[in-house]
Amino acid sequence: MRGLLLLLLFGALAACGGGASDVTASSVASGAARLSLVLQNVAGQASTTVYANSMTTLVVSLSDAKGVPLSNRIVKLSVNTPSLGKISPDTVLTDSFGRAQSQLISNDNTGADVINASIDVDGKSYSTAFNYSIRSLDFILGIPRLDLSTLSAGGSVGVSVSLTNSETGLALDMPLSVSFNSPCADAGKALLSTPVLSIVNIVNGVKAASASSTYQDKSCAGADEITATATLGGISRSAKASLTVLAAAAGNIEFVSAVPELISLPGTGGNTSAVVQFKVKDLQGSPLGGQWVDVVLNSSVGGISLVQSAAQSQPGSGLVQVVVNAGSVSTVVRVTATLRGANPSISSQSNALTISTGLPHQNGFSLSANIANPEFYSVDGNEIVLTARASDRFGNPVPDGSAVSFMTEGGIGTIAPRCSMVNGACSVTLLSSGDRQKLVGAGRMTVLAHMVGEESFNDLNGNGVFDSGESWSDQGEVFLNGNETAHAAPLSLLAVDGSVYVEPFIDFNGDGIYNGPDGQYNGVLRSSSIAGSVAKTIHVSSGKVIIWSASSLGSNVLTYPLSAGKLCASGSLISQFAFAARDSNGNVLPAKTQVDLEVIQTVLVDALGNAINNPAQLTGLSSFIVPSTSAVSSFAGTLSAVACPIPADAQLVVKVKFPSGMENSQSVPLN
Structure with a gap:
C-alpha cells in the first residue's frame, strides 16, 4: 500500500543559538567573545533599513569580553530570505581590528529579513542575527545635459543625466538603468546608445551619480527633443532637453573611435592614454584632408590632459587623431572637436572615456559555481561551471583581457588554468576526475581563483585615495585553504587516505617563503601625504568549496x-x-x-x-x-x-x- 508524505523542512540552528547576543569562544583567553553586525548606509551611518535594488555595506565586529579585537577568524554570513537579497561575499576574515566587511545586495522586492552570522571556534559553532527591512527609494532624475546645444550634420554629442537620492540629496549610490530616446531616433534619423547604467564618480571629493549616452545624427536636420527615463522599485522618472541639429553644410566632423574606452590611472599598470579619432567630411560626405580641428576636454579634473590642442585632418582619410592622458582621479571624460573657421560652428564629441584603476580590489572579487553539489565523487567526467567576477574599488568592471588563474585542492579534478575577463567576468569548466582520497575532507574540495589587484580600504573622507587612519583589509600571500577553517598561514594537513597535504601558496614576491600581512596598505590609490608611500599590488582571491557528492x-x-x-x-x-x-x-x-x-x-x-x-x-x-x-x-x-x-x-x-x-x-x- 503506497501513501503520501508531508515534507517539512528542518532549519538548522547554531550550537549557541541565534539572536544579536554575545557568543562564547573557548579558545579566547577571557572565555567569551562578542560578535556584532551593523549595516551602514551611503552616509556611513548605522541603519536597520536599506533600499530595494541597492548594495549596502555590512560591517562585522568580533572581540573578546574585554573588547580586544579578535583577528583572523572566518565569519559565515547568510540571509533567511534569498528572494529579498543576498550577502556577497558570504564568508569574511576579520582583520587586525577584529572587523570585516561584506555587501548586502537587495533585490527589487520590499519587506523584512534577517542576516545571520556564525563563527566556528574549537569545533563549536556560535551565531548572532540582525533584523533589517527593505523599502523603495525615490529619486530625482536631472534634466539631460548636452555638451553641445547645436550639432553639425552627422555629428555626435554626449548627453548625461544626474541621479540623486530624493531623501538625502546625495548621489544615488547604486547602478540604475536609464533609457534615452528622441523623435529623430524613433524615426531612424538619429542613434542614441540606450539603455545605459548609471555610475558613481568622485569629483573634488564629492560623489556624483550620472548616466551618459551618445547622440549620433543620421539625417535629423532640425529640432529634436531627448528624453531620459529611469525606473526604480516601481517609481518612474523622466526628463527632457532640446537639441538643434544642423543640416549638411560646407563640411562636418564625425566621431570615429576611442581606443581603449577604459584607461587606467597612472601607476596602476594599465593603459594610461587613449587615442581618439574624428573624421572631417565635405559637402558630399567624402573625407576631407588638410582641415584644422581644435579639440578640448569637457573636464580637467585630476589633471586629465590632451597631448595636443589641435590637429590637421589627414589627406585621403580625413581622419583627425588626438591622445588623451589620464589624471589622478577616477572619472568620465569626453573630447569635443570643432572645425576651425566654420560659421556657424561645426563640432562633434567623442564617446565617454572611463578613467579608473583597472585593478580589482579584494572586496570586488568573487567566485561562484552554477552547481554547489555535483555528482562528482562516484563519477568521472561530470562538469560544472565556475565564474569569477572582478571590479575595481569604484565598482567598474576590470578591463577586458584581465587574467584570472585557478587551482584545485590537491590537483584533483580538471580545470582550465586561467580565463580572461569580459565585462568583468569569466568562466571555466571543472570536471570530476582524480583520486578523491587525496582530498582533505571526504567529498569536499576547495577551488582557488586569484588575480593581480589591490587591498580594499574604507574611504572615510571620500577623496578616492587611502589616507592615514583609514582601515583596510591587510592580506598576506594567497594560499589554498584545504580544511575550511580560519588560519593565517598555510598548514600541513592529512588527506582522507592519511597522506600529507601541504596547503599551496602563491609566492607573489618570488622569495620562496610565505609572507603574511605586512601592516601596510598595498594598493595604487595611496595618498601622497603618507610617508614612504609606495604603490604596490597583491593577489586578490576567492575560494569556493565544491561538494563532491557521492552516488550512495x-x-x-x-x-x-x-x-x-x-x-x-x-x-x-x-x-x-x-x-x-x-x-x-x-x-x-x-x-x-x-x-x-x-x-x-x-x-x-x-x-x-x-x-x-x-x-x-x-x-x-x-x-x-x-x-x-x-x-x-x-x-x-x-x-x-x-x-x-x-x-x-x-x-x-x-x-x-x-x-x-x-x-x-x-x-x-x-x-
Whole structure:
C-alpha cells in the first residue's frame, strides 16, 4: 500500500543559538567573545533599513569580553530570505581590528529579513542575527545635459543625466538603468546608445551619480527633443532637453573611435592614454584632408590632459587623431572637436572615456559555481561551471583581457588554468576526475581563483585615495585553504587516505617563503601625504568549496520514530519520522537527485474481503528533487493509520535516483 508524505523542512540552528547576543569562544583567553553586525548606509551611518535594488555595506565586529579585537577568524554570513537579497561575499576574515566587511545586495522586492552570522571556534559553532527591512527609494532624475546645444550634420554629442537620492540629496549610490530616446531616433534619423547604467564618480571629493549616452545624427536636420527615463522599485522618472541639429553644410566632423574606452590611472599598470579619432567630411560626405580641428576636454579634473590642442585632418582619410592622458582621479571624460573657421560652428564629441584603476580590489572579487553539489565523487567526467567576477574599488568592471588563474585542492579534478575577463567576468569548466582520497575532507574540495589587484580600504573622507587612519583589509600571500577553517598561514594537513597535504601558496614576491600581512596598505590609490608611500599590488582571491557528492546514501538517513513513539504504540494512530538528504561521506546528496518515499506492507483480508490489519499511510507529498546546495537538508514527515494494528511487515522505504542513473534505497520497519 503506497501513501503520501508531508515534507517539512528542518532549519538548522547554531550550537549557541541565534539572536544579536554575545557568543562564547573557548579558545579566547577571557572565555567569551562578542560578535556584532551593523549595516551602514551611503552616509556611513548605522541603519536597520536599506533600499530595494541597492548594495549596502555590512560591517562585522568580533572581540573578546574585554573588547580586544579578535583577528583572523572566518565569519559565515547568510540571509533567511534569498528572494529579498543576498550577502556577497558570504564568508569574511576579520582583520587586525577584529572587523570585516561584506555587501548586502537587495533585490527589487520590499519587506523584512534577517542576516545571520556564525563563527566556528574549537569545533563549536556560535551565531548572532540582525533584523533589517527593505523599502523603495525615490529619486530625482536631472534634466539631460548636452555638451553641445547645436550639432553639425552627422555629428555626435554626449548627453548625461544626474541621479540623486530624493531623501538625502546625495548621489544615488547604486547602478540604475536609464533609457534615452528622441523623435529623430524613433524615426531612424538619429542613434542614441540606450539603455545605459548609471555610475558613481568622485569629483573634488564629492560623489556624483550620472548616466551618459551618445547622440549620433543620421539625417535629423532640425529640432529634436531627448528624453531620459529611469525606473526604480516601481517609481518612474523622466526628463527632457532640446537639441538643434544642423543640416549638411560646407563640411562636418564625425566621431570615429576611442581606443581603449577604459584607461587606467597612472601607476596602476594599465593603459594610461587613449587615442581618439574624428573624421572631417565635405559637402558630399567624402573625407576631407588638410582641415584644422581644435579639440578640448569637457573636464580637467585630476589633471586629465590632451597631448595636443589641435590637429590637421589627414589627406585621403580625413581622419583627425588626438591622445588623451589620464589624471589622478577616477572619472568620465569626453573630447569635443570643432572645425576651425566654420560659421556657424561645426563640432562633434567623442564617446565617454572611463578613467579608473583597472585593478580589482579584494572586496570586488568573487567566485561562484552554477552547481554547489555535483555528482562528482562516484563519477568521472561530470562538469560544472565556475565564474569569477572582478571590479575595481569604484565598482567598474576590470578591463577586458584581465587574467584570472585557478587551482584545485590537491590537483584533483580538471580545470582550465586561467580565463580572461569580459565585462568583468569569466568562466571555466571543472570536471570530476582524480583520486578523491587525496582530498582533505571526504567529498569536499576547495577551488582557488586569484588575480593581480589591490587591498580594499574604507574611504572615510571620500577623496578616492587611502589616507592615514583609514582601515583596510591587510592580506598576506594567497594560499589554498584545504580544511575550511580560519588560519593565517598555510598548514600541513592529512588527506582522507592519511597522506600529507601541504596547503599551496602563491609566492607573489618570488622569495620562496610565505609572507603574511605586512601592516601596510598595498594598493595604487595611496595618498601622497603618507610617508614612504609606495604603490604596490597583491593577489586578490576567492575560494569556493565544491561538494563532491557521492552516488550512495549515507547510513541511517531515515529516523523512526521521533519523540512521539512508533505507529500504533499505545494505540497511537500518528507517528513522525525524519529523512536526511545525506550521502555516504556525510555530505548533501547530488543536485537533481530524485527522492521518493513510500510504505511497503502486506494487507491481510478475511474471507469476506474485510481488512484484518490496517495499512500505514504517508501523509503529504512523497517525492522531491535535491536542490543545488552545500548543506545537508533534513525533512520531517508523518505516518498515520485509521486503526491498529498495522501490517507486521510494514516498512518505510526511501529510494533515490542519482543524475547518473544509479539508484539506492534504505528502509526502516514501522513495528
